[in-house]
Amino acid sequence: MLPDDALAAFAAAIADLVAERYPDAPAPTVAFEAPRRPEFGDFATNVAFSLAKAARRSPNDVAASLVADLREKAPNVAALFAAIDPVAGFINVRLAPIVWRTQIAAILRDGEAFGRKAPRGERISLEFGSANPTGPLVVVQGRTLSIGGTLANALRYCGYDVFVEWIINDHGNQMDTLGRSLYARYAQRFDPSHAFPEDGYPGEYLLPLAQRLAERDGEKWLHEPESAWLPVFAKFGRDTLVAEQQVTAQRFGVRYDLWQSERELHETGNVLADIAHLRELGHTYELEGALFFRASEFGDDKDRVIIRGDGRPTYYGADIAYHYEKLKRADRVIDILGPDHHGYINRLKGLAEALGYPGRLDVLIAQQITLMRGNEQVSMSKRAGNIITLDDILDEVGVDAARFFFVMLATDSPLTFDLKLAVEASSENPVYYVQYGHARIASVLKNADPADVRAARSGADLDALGEPSELALARRLGELPRVVQGVADHLAPHRLAKYARDVASDFHQFYTECKILTDDPAQRRARLALCLAAKSVLAQVLGLIGVSAPESMERDG
RNA sequence: GCGCCCGUAGCUCAGCUGGAUAGAGCGCUGCCCUCCGAAGGCAGAGGUCGGGGGUUCGAAUCCCUCCGGGCGCGCCA
Numbered sequence: 001m002l003p004d005d006a007l008a009a010f011a012a013a014i015a016d017l018v019a020e021r022y023p024d025a026p027a028p029t030v031a032f033e034a035p036r037r038p039e040f041g042d043f044a045t046n047v048a049f050s051l052a053k054a055a056r057r058s059p060n061d062v063a064a065s066l067v068a069d070l071r072e073k074a075p076n077v078a079a080l081f082a083a084i085d086p087v088a089g090f091i092n093v094r095l096a097p098i099v100w101r102t103q104i105a106a107i108l109r110d111g112e113a114f115g116r117k118a119p120r121g122e123r124i125s126l127e128f129g130s131a132n133p134t135g136p137l138v139v140v141q142g143r144t145l146s147i148g149g150t151l152a153n154a155l156r157y158c159g160y161d162v163f164v165e166w167i168i169n170d171h172g173n174q175m176d177t178l179g180r181s182l183y184a185r186y187a188q189r190f191d192p193s194h195a196f197p198e199d200g201y202p203g204e205y206l207l208p209l210a211q212r213l214a215e216r217d218g219e220k221w222l223h224e225p226e227s228a229w230l231p232v233f234a235k236f237g238r239d240t241l242v243a244e245q246q247v248t249a250q251r252f253g254v255r256y257d258l259w260q261s262e263r264e265l266h267e268t269g270n271v272l273a274d275i276a277h278l279r280e281l282g283h284t285y286e287l288e289g290a291l292f293f294r295a296s297e298f299g300d301d302k303d304r305v306i307i308r309g310d311g312r313p314t315y316y317g318a319d320i321a322y323h324y325e326k327l328k329r330a331d332r333v334i335d336i337l338g339p340d341h342h343g344y345i346n347r348l349k350g351l352a353e354a355l356g357y358p359g360r361l362d363v364l365i366a367q368q369i370t371l372m373r374g375n376e377q378v379s380m381s382k383r384a385g386n387i388i389t390l391d392d393i394l395d396e397v398g399v400d401a402a403r404f405f406f407v408m409l410a411t412d413s414p415l416t417f418d419l420k421l422a423v424e425a426s427s428e429n430p431v432y433y434v435q436y437g438h439a440r441i442a443s444v445l446k447n448a449d450p451a452d453v454r455a456a457r458s459g460a461d462l463d464a465l466g467e468p469s470e471l472a473l474a475r476r477l478g479e480l481p482r483v484v485q486g487v488a489d490h491l492a493p494h495r496l497a498k499y500a501r502d503v504a505s506d507f508h509q510f511y512t513e514c515k516i517l518t519d520d521p522a523q524r525r526a527r528l529a530l531c532l533a534a535k536s537v538l539a540q541v542l543g544l545i546g547v548s549a550p551e552s553m554e555r556d557g
Numbered sequence: 558g559c560g561c562c563c564g565u566a567g568c569u570c571a572g573c574u575g576g577a578u579a580g581a582g583c584g585c586u587g588c589c590c591u592c593c594g595a596a597g598g599c600a601g602a603g604g605u606c607g608g609g610g611g612u613u614c615g616a617a618u619c620c621c622u623c624c625g626g627g628c629g630c631g632c633c634a
Contacts, residue, residue: 046576088577172634290632301560308632315634342561343629412562436596444593486573498571512598
């Protein structure tokens, strides 16, 4: 019997006993949690606390009598546990080793599919990364890509039908600014004194684009009016930069189902149509020639303009269209935005409510990042033009370290990213700690007799498992499905990074305390089986985070 | 001024929607390779969970208030 089933049986038995002994008390929920301290057992439940009042007895008395009853009236359930102790009102339980062996067998049997849920028919639209197509991706997008990519993987693991998308903000003034900036770089190739626009994008990344245009079209545009070259340069810049962003996102290991162009939403008439829908619902009004959305009635600070006095929709107007489209086609919509979008949480949630989909939209804000190199802060000033791109970071520390560091902290928490630390192959680096665990197992398996490994893989003889560090590791491995579900429920992907370190830690402890390749064949195979299970879970977790699980580590640091 | 987020060990951070003596990594002090990878393990020191009230059997967690830090408050995108 699997641990979860054993706990469920325990909970059911307790519920029966409560109904019998305290018929007047409301039916309690018997929940288990892993206690902080290992000596309190594998799991603990606090049912006795909630019963104490109705029973007019101390929680400890209630717990003690429930345990006594359980032993007497449900001996088959009690037999699944090595210990059931009422302590200070809690009921602490320790599962019998046989149950943990069943857990290991299940992990070996299911492999990659371990804990993975069947499709539950719920569609989730997940948007993140979305940047202006006016430059390369930078650190901020690195964090949202890491968080979003991991969350998408976790949600899929839990059986959700996830649709990952990106909105390209390719509409509005900034496209003209991009076009003029690019044109200036182009013109400067022929006349270095050509003025650069004051509000232009000064980054060097436009130089190669200007070169390509000069090679393609020669001097042709120097003699044309702005009305002729602006659309050409804006489109070329936009298309090229978006393509580069897509390459970077792919390099980072994030796959998108849709790159939605904002301009397209305007051109197809969706924006105006969806704004009209909002108007029909009565959530708008006209003032001084502009159309306002009654956002303040839905939790926002104030009402927002969605169509300007001159008839053009605002950015927020386009957002209405985009989110309405998403809400119509998905059961749930999640946006992951950058740190300068706090004001958007209420605005977007209010929008969802106004459109008739209250509570169907979640907004996550990925907090700010400070880049360090050792003790020195790395400047990321966009105005100065000396931007550090996401590609620069990937060149310096690699995809694995970047993905892990960016997702390691709670999304809400500001992040300091030390480039020097991330690239250091040292014990300070959590990425290596986890990967080393995987590589260490691979190394043991390489040293083992292949026949033993084959036998271990079948999960047939696990009876030799019983040491505390073996059972602790088994328990940890069994947590995977619960952990991923927690990530999905709380939209908290950083828990996976924490779990990866916990698994590695429990493995390293086991490795230190138990020799795997012993002379006793039964023990050897049992421990190899545990290694195989640990390797599988580690690979799975690292995969969810988007980090590779290496068979060996290079020893150069 | 209003709104959102944050404040936990010297540093960086967890704390699983209210549970037991508040945890981990780094740094510091010591120990552990005749053995499968020491990029590892063990032990120790280090805390008024920003302050103060409240809710209850029980609060780092929920509510109020104050202090401190970050971000946002365009008919820009």
